[in-house]
Amino acid sequence: MRFSIITCAYNSAKYVQKNINSVKNQNFRDFEHIFIDGFSTDGTVELIKKYQQEFPEKVKFFQYSPKGIANAMNKGILHASGEYMNHLHSDDSFYDNNVLKDVNTFIENNNKPKWIYGKANFINLKNNKRKIIPLRKIYRKIHYWLLLITNYIPHQAVFINKNVFEQHGIFEEKMKNSMDYEYWVRLASKHIRASFINRIICNFSVRQGSQSETGRACSLAENLRVAKKYIRSDFFKKIVFLVTKINYRRKIF
Numbered sequence: 082m083r084f085s086i087i088t089c090a091y092n093s094a095k096y097v098q099k100n101i102n103s104v105k106n107q108n109f110r111d112f113e114h115i116f117i118d119g120f121s122t123d124g125t126v127e128l129i130k131k132y133q134q135e136f137p138e139k140v141k142f143f144q145y146s147p148k149g150i151a152n153a154m155n156k157g158i159l160h161a162s163g164e165y166m167n168h169l170h171s172d173d174s175f176y177d178n179n180v181l182k183d184v185n186t187f188i189e190n191n192n193k194p195k196w197i198y199g200k201a202n203f204i205n206l207k208n209n210k211r212k213i214i215p216l217r218k219i220y221r222k223i224h225y226w227l228l229l230i231t232n233y234i235p236h237q238a239v240f241i242n243k244n245v246f247e248q249h250g251i252f253e254e255k256m257k258n259s260m261d262y263e264y265w266v267r268l269a270s271k272h273i274r275a276s277f278i279n280r281i282i283c284n285f286s287v288r289q290g291s292q293s294e295t296g297r298a299c300s301l302a303e304n305l306r307v308a309k310k311y312i313r314s315d316f317f318k319k320i321v322f323l324v325t326k327i328n329y330r331r332k333i334f
Contacts, residue, residue, distance in 0.1 A: 082112065082113060082162050082164065083109075083112060083164050083181075083185055083188075084109075084111065084112035084113070084164070084165050084167065084181055084240070085112070085113050085157075085161035085162060085163030085165070085166045085167070085243075086112055086113070086114045086115065086167050086169055087115045087154065087157030087161060087166060087167065088104075088114065088115065088116050088117070088168075088169055088170060088171055089116075089117045089118075089119075089153040089154060089157065089168070089171065090116055090117070090119070090121060090125050090129070090170070090171035091118065091120075091171075092121045092123040093121065093123075093125045093171035094121070094123045094124035094125045094128060096172035096286065097125055097128050097129065097171040097172075098128055099174045100169065100170075100171050100172070100173060101114075101129075101132050102174070103169075103174035103176075103178075103284075104169070105135075106178050107175065107178055107179075107181045107182070108181075108182050109179075109182035109185050112139065112163065112181060113140070113141060113161070113162060113163060114132075114136075114140050114141070115140075115141045115157050115160050116129050116141065116142045117143055117144075117145060117154075117156045117157045117160075118142065118144045118145075119144070119145065119146065119147035120144055120145075120146065120147070126144075129142055130142065141160060143156065143160060149257060150257070150260070151252040151254040151257075151260035152254050154251075154252050154260070155251045155252055155254065158246055158251055163243065164242060165184075165188070165197075165240040165241065165242055165243070166240065166241050166243060166246070167237070167239065167240050167241075168239070169237050169283060170237065173283055173284060173285050173286055174283065174284045175282065175283055175284075176202060176281045176282060176283055180282055183278070183280055184199075184240055184280075184282070187276070187278045188240075191276050193242070194242075194274065194275065194276035195241075195242050195244070195245050195273055195275070196239065196240065196273070196275045196276075197239065197276050197277075197278055198234045198235075198239045198240075198275055198276075198277060198278070199238045199239075199277070199279070199280045199281065199282040200215060200216070200238055200279075200280065200281045200282060201213070201214050201235035201237055201238045201282060202281050202283065202284045202285065203287055204284055204285065204286055204287065205287045206286055206287065207287075213281065214233065214235055215234070220233040220277075221277040223269050223274070223275045225266075225270065227334065228265060228269055229307075229308050229311065229312065229321050229325075230321060230325055230328055230334055231325070231328055231334040232259070232261070232265065232304070234265050235283075235285055236261035237282065238281075238283050239261075245268070245273065249268060249271065250267075252264055256303050257303070258303055259303035259304055259306075259307060262303075262304060262307055263303075263310075266311050270311050301325070301326065301329045305322055305325060305326075308325065
């Protein structure tokens with residue numbers, strides 16, 4: 082199997098159907114869709130099980146007590162059978178019906194990269210404002226020094242070969258928000274090459290109450306912990322800390 086799409090869900094009945102539709106309508110069909118649910122009580126489970134009945138050979142459903150988003154993402158990895166994995170959460174969706182088809186073509190034409198990242202269409206559900214991340218050309222390659230300052234890779238737009246997780250571990254569950262950022266820096270520090278696909282992969286929902294919004298307070302602290310972990314020089318550590326704090330407030334990068 083080429084792709085495992087992993088969806089972490091908890092009380093997402095308002096959003097999960099859009100996620101489901103964006104996956105089941107993909108023109109490339111060599112995939113499985115794995116749901117990791119934290120015992121939802123709002124109708125999420127019923128929507129997923131209806132989808133599973135429609136496509137029993139493609140849809141897998143598991144429930145675990147909530148232990149953080151990184152734990153749920155890792156549970157999905159452990160259940161995955163695909164060659165490449167993507168984490169597309171319940172309130173996010175693929176950008177169009179040709180995403181998997183285009184990513185598969187990219188994989189075949191680029192000697193099966195270890196991991197791939199593309200663009201995400203960030204949508205603020207409160208005011209419907211949109212922005213594409215990453216947008217600047219400087220972000221179309223993994224620059225280790227730049228990655229230490231800012232996370233420019235949205236994990237919903239990432240496809241990682243299963244061998245990478247087997248060889249370099251899974252997401253750091255002690256982190257509430259920056260588990261993906263720590264993983265990108267971990268791979269970059271080991272020179273695990275990523276390939277950029279110049280294409281919008283997904284729609285990423287920014288909404289009140291979501292993990293991306295409620296966890297902003299701890300993101301800076303966690304990002305600084307990542308930099309501290311991977312930078313040996315105290316001098317460069319101070320520089321990165323300063324630039325990271327400025328960037329967090331003013332969005333220079």
